[in-house]
Amino acid sequence: MDFTSFVGIISGLALIVSAILYGSSDISIFVNVPGIMIVIGGTIAATLFTFQFKDTMAAFRAAAIVFTQDKQNPQQMIATMLQLTRVARREGLMALSREKADSPFLQRALNMASDASDEDYIRHTLQADIDSLKMRHYVVQDVFKKMGMYAPAFGMLGTLIGLIQMLSQLNNPEAIGPAMAVALLTTFYGSILSTVIFQPIAGKLKARTILEIQTLEIIRDGTIAMMGSNNYLAVYERLSSYVPAHQRKPVGLRD
Template structure:
């Protein structure tokens, strides 16, 4: 469990909710039409931008934000040192029998054991790294785009609320509540972008 991510998201929501409760009635921050515009609009725009399988993969990958990093650099360095000692004692062919949880390292050992050319090994492994980065970038891009869409739909909801408010200017008592409802959609969009989507994209990028 990555406690930094857990503490971050809990403390972020806790501080916002506390500020709302200290400032007055929390029910004033609940507006179903505004939620429909922001949540529904963001999902709709994301579905229009990306294939469904990429979106499903992105939401599944979001779980990695709260997981621990399984690969530690110091452990990999120690493994590499052990491989050099093994190749000196038993020859390069012995590397094909190495047991490892890293598919990347296993592929490298197999290429070396097959007496592949150094440039070929570099090319194959670099291609695999670039492919991994591309897959991870697609996942990160889903959340980055959602972080862009959410505030935009929040502003769209605000404009809808202002239009509805202006249509009832003959009743001054409705101006205040209507303005509050109009601004709530901007609040929802900013909340989703700054507390959820952008942090998730950033954490996934750091994991890559």
């Protein structure tokens, strides 16, 4: 579980609620059902109009992953590829077909390597998978980016509706103040949804995508390095470039 995501969103909401309570003991003045309907309903409607339903559902499933799964660690995949290098060096590339991998991408790479496929074919095939993943993840990220744009826009729309209703009551000065407060609430709702929820989730998904792509590239380059030269140190030097120098773990020359 990624606790930093929980800490981020909970602390953000807690600070906002604390500021509201500090300035006013009556939190009910910040609740306006029609405004919530305009902002949330309008944002969802515009998102469904922009994207296919399956892409929208995929985005919400991906958002759940942000909170429920730990991020991938490139160091672990490098260690896995080095272990497979030892297997290939001791038993030959054919032995890789007997290795069971949790990652379908890694399993596919091992199967192609054990079949002695051409290196260029393996590189292009695995790169096509990586490019396909990039496009799928881009759409998922774009869903939340667009929601982050739509929410403030519908908040402003709700404010304009409230201002029109307020101006229609100019003959009643006592009603202007409360009407103005209600009108501004929709802008408040839109800003909260955009800055605390939608945009941070989009950013988190982008960061997860970068890590996942890095992991797949480690698999791709590690597989090709094993086929070209199953020298343990050579494979390590090839893959270690994916992590910062100060995070690289020293390795021995064991086979």
